[in-house]
Amino acid sequence: MTYDRTSGGMFRDEESLQGFLGSMQLANGNLKNLFERVIASLWFVPVLCTMGGVFTAVVMLAFDYAWKDSWELPFWLETTTDGAQTVLSTISGGMITVAGVVLSMTMVTLSITSSQFGSRVLRTRIRDRTTQWTIGLFLGTTVYSLVVLKMVRKIGQEDLLIPHLSVMAAIFFAIISLVVLLYFIHHITMIAQAPEIVASLAHDLNRSIDHIFPEKIGDPPPENVPDGEALTDQQREAIDGGLAIRSTSEGYIQSIDADILLKLATDGDLVIELPKRPGDFLSRQETIARVAGGKSEDEDRLTTTVNEAFYLGNSRSPRQDVNCSVHELAQMAVRALSPGINDPYTAVNCIDRLSAALCRLSERRIPKANRFDEEGHLRLVVDRQTFASVLHAAFDQIRCYALTSVAVSQRLLEGYQRIANCLTEPDQAADVLHQARLTVEGVLEAGHHPADVVLLRQAYVRLKEQLKPLANRPQPSKSSGNGENSEEESSGDGEASGEVIG
Incomplete structure (x- = not known):
């Protein structure tokens, strides 16, 4: 950055001014992150x-x-x-x-x-x-x-x-x-008291959902460009062969200043892909971004700017990481189901709060993986949170540890039914039905009393009938070349394996 004292304190060129404004934006981001930690x-x-x-x-x-x-x-x-x-x-x-x-x-x-x-x-x-x-x-x-x-x-x-x-x-x-x-x-x-702690964690989870979904990083794509087709083969090839930006520090990603990255990409006519998202752990020299476009002599500036847009800490934060509070509730439920504590009622409270939060999430707009500038040019490709990823984070661990408790498994199915009442997308219905099928199959393998098994089967059948109109709705085709999380594609209902539960 250059500063011309002879011209009344004005910057010599536009590039110097842009550099000064960029450094001010980074400073504001650091101060904001520090302030949130302090309060x-x-x-x-x-x-x-x-x-x-x-x-x-x-x-x-x-x-x-x-x-x-x-x-x-x-x-x-x-x-x-x-x-x-x-x-x-x-x-x-x-x-x-x-x-x-x-x-x-x-x-x-x-x-x-x-x-x-x-x-x-x-x-x-x-x-x-x-x-x-x-x-x-x-x-x-x-x-x-x-x-x-x-x-x-x-x-x-x-x-x-x-x-x-x-x-x-x-x-x-x-x-x-x-x-x-x-x-x-x-x-x-x-x-x-356990219910108060669960309610406090659920409050943080709901605040994260309200803050993140829908989130806006750049302008939405043009209406005539589907999300799955926004990344062309040429763009995919350019990103894969682009400059790899590596981390200069170590810790959990607490937040990412997307405004800095969007401005960097727009000013330099770049496309930046972020394979990491808030909540992930970064080690030194791990790839945190791939940049397509720009000049080789800008590598040091790009590395510094991208790293400064990542705010790391020793623990996760729910500000941009919805799974942080989800994992806290799931951990509390799993701990309550351990033989040393044996408190299924706390696990039931956690399931109720998680299912209510997923109902809230199902009514929100899931952000696109590809983010555009004001002129409709692709600038950011991010690893986004999806309904399927949050659903798996919420119930996978609980489902495994609940095999010994029929009461908790029944409450899991009630939670799935609660979520099903709010669903509007066929892929979300398939994800919920997949979780319910795995829950019932696990209980069957655990060898519980036949009367309990009958109740679980009946609950699964009711859920299946409830989701049938939504699950039979045709789904839009998706392309796998945009770098999105593909969990929702791999969690279908699996009718063939569902024969075991009738």
């Missing part, structure tokens, strides 16, 4: 409240000092130096003690939650705003009392500086803190 942490709100306590103390002391001679205070606001020091020292000591108790209760709850339901569910417990604001309120009240306590002193031999209003505000904050403590005790007993 999701346990310490951010308490630190904010502590700083607020210092600021409030300074403001209240300024009021007291400016108007101490002009106000006629009522008797219940007046105090003495010894009285103010006693009240403030008692409040500050008590609040810091209770803050320690709150932190201890929080740590105990996190420990129990981790041992009972798995460490992955701690993400939602750490982000609990009630816990954060409770800790912050006690710390803020403590700091406020200490700052005001410092100012309660004699000036000379006769004049006294007694912050009457500040002391009364400290008493008010202490009363509010005690009320919040009572609510926190109620809240901490509620959030340790």
